[in-house]
Amino acid sequence: MLKVTSLTVRYGSIVALKNVSVHIKKGEFVALIGSNGAGKTTLLNAIYGLVVSEGDVVFKNNNLSKVASHKRIEMGLSLVPEGRRVFPNMTVFENLELGGFKKDKQFINKKIDEVVNLFPVLKERFRQLAGMLSGGEQQMLAIARALISDPELLLMDEPSMGLAPMVIKEVYEKLSILKKNGLTIFLVEQNAMAALKYADRGYVLENGKIVLQGKSNELINDNEIKRAYLGKEYKEKWER
Template identity: 65%
Template sequence: MLRVKSLSVSYGAVQAIMNVSLHVSHGEFVSLIGSNGAGKTTLLNSIMGIVPPKDGEITFNGDSIASYSVHKSVKEGLALVPEGRRVFPNMTVYENILMGGFTRSSKENEEKAEEIEEMFPVLKERRSQAAGMLSGGEQQMLAIARALMSRPKMLLMDEPSMGLAPLVIKDVYEKLAGLSKSGLTILLVEQNATMALKYADRGYVLENGRIVLQGSSSELLGDNEVKRAYLGKEYKEKWER
C-alpha cells in the first residue's frame, strides 16, 4: 500500500532523513520507534506532503505521491494525526470533528460525524464543549476522530502517547487497535517503544535519520539493543544484575 524507497529529506544543510526505505501493506499496523530527534516526524511529514523529499520515492497504492500537496494526499486516502494533537481550542468538539472533512460535502460530513461520535462516546457527550477544555487523552481521541472524517485508507499517527498518563495511553492504543482490526491501515511513530510494539504487527527502528533495525514486533521486543535503548530504566536495572 505504502512504499518508501531510499528517501532523504533535508532542512537546508541539515539532513534529517537519509536513505530510508520501508513499506506498509494493506491492513497492517506498523510502528516506527526512535528517540527524540531521530527523524520520525520528518518522515511522516514527507509522506503527507508537508516536507518535500530531497531524494527517493514515495508510492501509495502504486502511485507516486512524492510531489503531492497535503490536500491531494488527503484526497488519495492519507490522514495525519499530528504530534501534540493540535486541536482548535476555541472551537467546539463537534466543529473540530467537522474540520477533518474539508474535502467532503456538508451532508457527507454530518453523516460521517454521527458515525464517528458513536465510536467515541466521550466526544459525543462533550460535542458542544470547547476543545481546549478537554483532557489530553480526550484531545487525542478528538484528533483521531477528526482525521477519520476524511475516510482515510491509511492513518499516520505521530507520538500519540506524548504527555498522557499510562492508563490514558492504554485507552488510546486500544482504540487504534480496534480501528486496525476494522481494516484501517496504520503507520505510527513513537518514542514509547513498549506500547508501540505491543499493539503493532511489525516495527522499524530509526536512529539519526536511518533505519537500523526492522522485524516483527515480537522480534524487536526481544532484541537486546532495542531493550537497552528504548525499553527504559526497569529493563536496564535487570540487564545490569
C-alpha cells in the same frame, strides 16, 4: 499500500533522514520507534508533504511527489499530527467537520456518528471548545478528526505523548479496534513498548536511519531495541 524508497530530508546542512525505506501493506499496523530527534516526525511529515524531501513516496501506486499536501487527504491518507493540533478556538463538532473538509455534509454527519461511537467522550463535549479538553480527550479528537475523511491509511505521530499510562492504553485499544475494522495504520512512537505491544511489525529509526526491522514480538525482546530506544548517548555510556 505505502512504499517509501530512499527518502532523504535535509534541514539546511543537517540531514534529518537518510535513505529511509519503509513499506506498509494493506491492513497492517506498523510502528516505527526511535528516540527523541531520531527523525520520526520528519518521516511522517515527509510522507504527508509537509517538509521537502528527496526520494519516492508511492501510495496505492501513485507517486505523491507532485501532489500538494492539502490534496493528500483526498487520496486516502490521513495524519494525526505531533502534539494533536486540534483547533483550540473551535468546538469539538467543528473540529470533526473540518476533518471532512473535502466531503459533503451528509457524508460528514454519517462519519461523525460513527466516530463518536468509538469515542463516546467526544459526544458529551460537542459544543465545547477543543482547547478546553484534557490531553487525552484532545488526542481522541485528533484521531476522530483524522477518521472523518474515511482514510485507508492513518498516519499517527506519537499518540502517547504527554498522556497517563491508563489513557495511552485506551488510545491503543481504540487503534486495535480500527485495525480490526480494516484500517491500515502507520504510527511513529517513542514509547516503544506500548507501540510494539499492539503493532504487527516494527521499524527502529536512529539518527535518521532505519537500523532494525521485524515482527513486533521479535523486536520487543531484542536487546538492540533497548539500545536504540535509550538513545545513542546511553549506548556509549554502556560500552565504556
